[in-house]
Amino acid sequence: MQLPFGARAIDVELLDCAVTVAEPAGGEPIDVRSAAKAALDDPAAPALDELAEPDDTVAIVVTDVTRATPDGELVDLLLSTLQSAGVSRDQVTVVVGLGLHRPMTDAELETMLGEHANLAINHDPAETVGVGEVDGVTIECNRRVTEADLVLATGMVEPHQYAGFSGGGKTVAIGAGGESLIRYTHGPEMLSRPGVRLGRIEDNPFRAAVDAAGELCGLDFCVNVTHGPAGILDVAAGKPRAVVRGLADSARDALSVEVEDEYDAVLAGVGAPKDANLYQTTRAATYVALGAKTPLRAGGRIVIPAALSEGAGEGTGERRFYKWLSEAESAEELYERMRSGYEPGAQRAFVVARALREHDVYITNSEASEVVDDCLMHARDRVEDAIEPGSDVLVVPDGLNTLLV
Numbered sequence: 001m002q003l004p005f006g007a008r009a010i011d012v013e014l015l016d017c018a019v020t021v022a023e024p025a026g027g028e029p030i031d032v033r034s035a036a037k038a039a040l041d042d043p044a045a046p047a048l049d050e051l052a053e054p055d056d057t058v059a060i061v062v063t064d065v066t067r068a069t070p071d072g073e074l075v076d077l078l079l080s081t082l083q084s085a086g087v088s089r090d091q092v093t094v095v096v097g098l099g100l101h102r103p104m105t106d107a108e109l110e111t112m113l114g115e116h117a118n119l120a121i122n123h124d125p126a127e128t129v130g131v132g133e134v135d136g137v138t139i140e141c142n143r144r145v146t147e148a149d150l151v152l153a154t155g156m157v158e159p160h161q162y163a164g165f166s167g168g169g170k171t172v173a174i175g176a177g178g179e180s181l182i183r184y185t186h187g188p189e190m191l192s193r194p195g196v197r198l199g200r201i202e203d204n205p206f207r208a209a210v211d212a213a214g215e216l217c218g219l220d221f222c223v224n225v226t227h228g229p230a231g232i233l234d235v236a237a238g239k240p241r242a243v244v245r246g247l248a249d250s251a252r253d254a255l256s257v258e259v260e261d262e263y264d265a266v267l268a269g270v271g272a273p274k275d276a277n278l279y280q281t282t283r284a285a286t287y288v289a290l291g292a293k294t295p296l297r298a299g300g301r302i303v304i305p306a307a308l309s310e311g312a313g314e315g316t317g318e319r320r321f322y323k324w325l326s327e328a329e330s331a332e333e334l335y336e337r338m339r340s341g342y343e344p345g346a347q348r349a350f351v352v353a354r355a356l357r358e359h360d361v362y363i364t365n366s367e368a369s370e371v372v373d374d375c376l377m378h379a380r381d382r383v384e385d386a387i388e389p390g391s392d393v394l395v396v397p398d399g400l401n402t403l404l405v
Contacts, residue, residue, distance in 0.1 A: 003383070003397055004271025005365060006307040012267070016389040020261070022295075022396045022404065027254035029231035032070045036077050036223060036235045044238030044246065048078070048221050052150055054086030059148035061095045061172045061219075062120075065104050065112070065273055066280055069156045070232060072114050074223050078152055079116065093144050094120040097153075097175020100182060100317035100345040125316075128178040132216040134209050140178030141217040151217065153240070155224040157247035159403055161286055161351060162191060163207045164200040165251065167224045168244035169214020177213065179344045185209050186347035188339050198291045199403050201248055211241055226251045229398045256403045262297040264391035267383060268304050268399030275306035277313035278371055279321045281363065282352050284399030289355035293404045295394050301360045303386045304399065308366040312375070317345020324349035325375035331356035334376070352376075362386035 001021070002009040040048060052058070060078055063069040079089060094116065096104055103122040110117045121144065128140035145151055155167035162185070163170055173181060185206050190196060195204045223237040226247040234250040236243045268284040275281050285302045288295070296302070312322035324346050328334035335353040342350060355361065356376055363372040364386050369379035380386040387393060396402050 001395065003267070003269040003305055005305050006275060006309070007272045010305055010365060012383045014384065014387060014393055017387060017391045017393045019393050019395055020263070022257045022259060022394055022402055024228065024255045024257050024402050025253070026228045026230045027233040027250070030233060030235070032073050032225065032232050032235065033077070036074055036237070039223060039235045039237040040077060040081055043221070044236060044242035045221065048081045048152070048237070049085040051220055052082055052085035052087050056087055056091065056149035057147070058082060058087060058092045058150045058152065059095055059145045060092060061097045061145060061151070061153040061176045063154055063156055063171060063175065064096050064098050064101055065108055066101055067156045068227060068273060069154055069225060071112050071154050072116070074154045075113055075116050078223065089119070092119055093148070095142055095144055095176050096120055096122045097171050098123045098315070099174050100125065100179070100315055102313070102315035102318070123176045125178050131218070134181070134212045134216065135184070137184040138180050139173070139213045139216045140180055141172070142176040145172065145176050145217060148218070151219050153219055153222040155222055157224050157226040157244055157251060158401060159198055159251065159255065159287065161198050161283065161290070162186070162196050163210060164198065164204045165244060165248040167247065168211065168222060168240035169219055170210045171222070172217045172219045173210045173213035177217065181209070181213050182344035186344055188341065188350060191347060191351065198287055199252070201245065214240055228254045228401050252403065255401050256405050259293055259295045259394070259404045261295070263295050263300060263394040264297060265301050265303055265387050265393045266296055267387070267393055267395045268302060269397045270304060270306055270399055274400060275308065277310040277318055278306070278308055278363070278368070278375060279313040279318040279348055281306040281308065282348060282361070285361045286351050286355050287399060288396070288404070289359050290351065291404055295404055296359055301362060301386070303362045303364060303383060305365045305383055306363050308363070308368040308371065311368040311371045315345070317348070320346040321349045322371070322375065325352065328353070328376060331376055
């Protein structure tokens with residue numbers, strides 16, 4: 001069998017194991033440009049050309065390199081729609097929603113946005129202003145966003161460990177926000193609430209907080225996509241809450257797989273762009289261990305091939321993640337220590353510690369085996385070296401886009 005690895009695939013042979021493959025229906029891929037144009041023409045809200053005024057300044061918040069969003073196509077269509085409303089290109093700023101991830105390079109921006117790369121600036125959490133409160137927490141937003149007359153966003157509605165699904169107001173509130181909201185939404189108290197879980201939007205306090213914060217940041221209109229193994233599956237535009245709900249339904253239909261048995265090991269694929277660093281790669285482990293359905297037997301292991309060309313990761317959050325894990329004596333000790341609090345970005349270490357309390361995680365084929373071993377996980381040269389002969393193995397080729405139910 002083949003599993004994703006960076007921008008390519010690797011061959012895996014588990015000859016002595018009983019193998020079950022969990023592949024969702026996957027949906028049918030769409031032509032992004034035509035589907036996005038149709039969504040902009042028939043949005044879940046007033047049309048964009050009705051919201052825009054000729055003298056408006058506009059901020060478009062886009063996703064960063066950690067999301068496989070077709071931002072170039074979406075930004076190009078948004079600019080065309082704005083132009084039809086009398087808004088010229090030089091009235092628009094594209095803000096890259098980094099959250100606490102590393103800034104995108106000029107080359108990456110060129111690849112992502114093409115001819116519109118010169119409109120882009122990387123979000124800087126230090127350049128934020130307060131815009132109100134959610135649950136008593138001060139909400140901060142990028143100054144260029146708050147100063148704009150009209151705020152738009154792209155986004156990827158995909159399964160998310162805390163928000164249920166990403167996208168919508170999260171692109172602006174987290175991506176172009178300050179540390180205060182990240183500290184609150186990603187803190188141990190929030191992440192321990194029952195409604196905060198993968199695939200859940202309704203009655204999810206994390207989702208509710210980022211939606212409310214997005215509104216305080218002035219988000220007027222978004223165009224989001226959802227995807228699966230086949231590619232981009234659907235596009236929706238309009239008011240953020242309605243867009244997320246609609247695309248989450250599309251994603252569930254395409255990505256859910258029923259699992260009844262329990263397994264000795266789950267082998268999960270990640271691939272680019274997520275497997276560039278350990279911070280993002282561990283999403284596959286926590287999705288398996290802490291999702292709606294945990295398919296592992298007691299003591300079962302999770303195995304993930306990942307390139308890790310950036311090691312643990314280069315952003316502020318990634319460095320904090322590495323520091324907590326690499327300095328820990330054990331998963332149990334780390335989990336208990338982090339329950340009293342941690343810095344924004346370190347939440348992934350807290351969630352990984354929760355998973356590691358029950359299951360070992362093996363990262364194979366990587367360029368950063370020492371980083372893996374430092375972080376309470378196990379590095380192996382090949383997938384075959386991480387799975388014991390005779391194991392019952394569940395293979396999830398697209399670990400981040402499969403909902404085990």
